[in-house]
């Protein structure tokens with residue numbers, strides 16, 4: 376049987392004013408139908424670039440992506456994307472935002488009544504049916520993100536691509552959203568690729584955690600299979616030895632194997648910088664006084 380989603384031999388080279396920059400080198404990843412995959416790695420390693428290539432927003436410089444035997448070459452409704460910032464149209468209600476996507480995908484396939492039922496069904500899935508006639512400006516950040524997810528789900532995508540979908544939310548809202556997403560995935564068996572910086576979120580939600588090496592020339596470093604039984608309960612898992620083993624493995628990868636070396640300045644350099652900044656202040660004072 377062929378792989379559902381196959382990312383194979385992907386390189387991504389960006390032209391920059393200083394010459395070409397190889398962000399990704401030989402990225403390979405096979406994803407099965409219904410799998411929940413997290414991409415994790417340090418900032419700037421290339422996670423969004425991978426997601427954008429799967430979304431069809433970027434064209435790989437080498438290699439490519441095959442979804443159900445068809446090569447991905449442009450964006451399509453079978454690959455819905457949820458970004459960190461909901462990206463809802465502010466002048467439309469939650470209902471109308473979802474309706475826009477539904478019309479795009481199902482025009483001519485559903486009549487008006489069926490469309491209305493489908494939009495309401497998806498808003499119900501994310502527990503937003505009570506506020507469906509409110510505009511984005513009238514609802515909270517977590518609620519907006521729910522509508523963004525409803526909009527993506529309503530397109531019935533083959534693959535749901537999520538770029539740090541809960542990154543901008545407070546911890547409590549984030550936990551609620553994670554639980555809702557697990558519940559929805561349990562019902563719909565969606566194939567999901569999600570970027571996250573949160574190790575607990577990755578272990579809680581995923582079937583597979585893909586850990587990326589630091590760039591340039593970033594690639595898949597290690598893949599961790601998460602075989603924790605579902606449904607998963609965050610409180611029970613906190614005490615679970617397998618959960619803690621997986622969590623430690625991700626932390627170890629990020630903070631030992633792929634530790635980011637930040638430039639460290641010595642005290643002599645620091646005092647020189649302080650001198651320069653004091654001089655700058657004096658010059659600034661003179662300019663202001665004159």
Ligand SMILES: Nc1ncnc2c1ncn2[C@@H]1O[C@H](COP(=O)(O)OP(=O)(O)OP(=O)(O)O)[C@@H](O)[C@H]1O
Pocket residue numbers: 389390391396398416417418419420421422423424425590
């Ligand atoms: N359009 C572009 N042109 C040039 N360089 C780019 C472009 N897009 C991304 N890059 C570079 O490619 C590398 C990977 O970027 P990417 O946004 O994919 O990383 P990321 O892992 O998603 O980062 P973060 O976690 O901070 O969102 C970075 O060094 C980035 O500067």
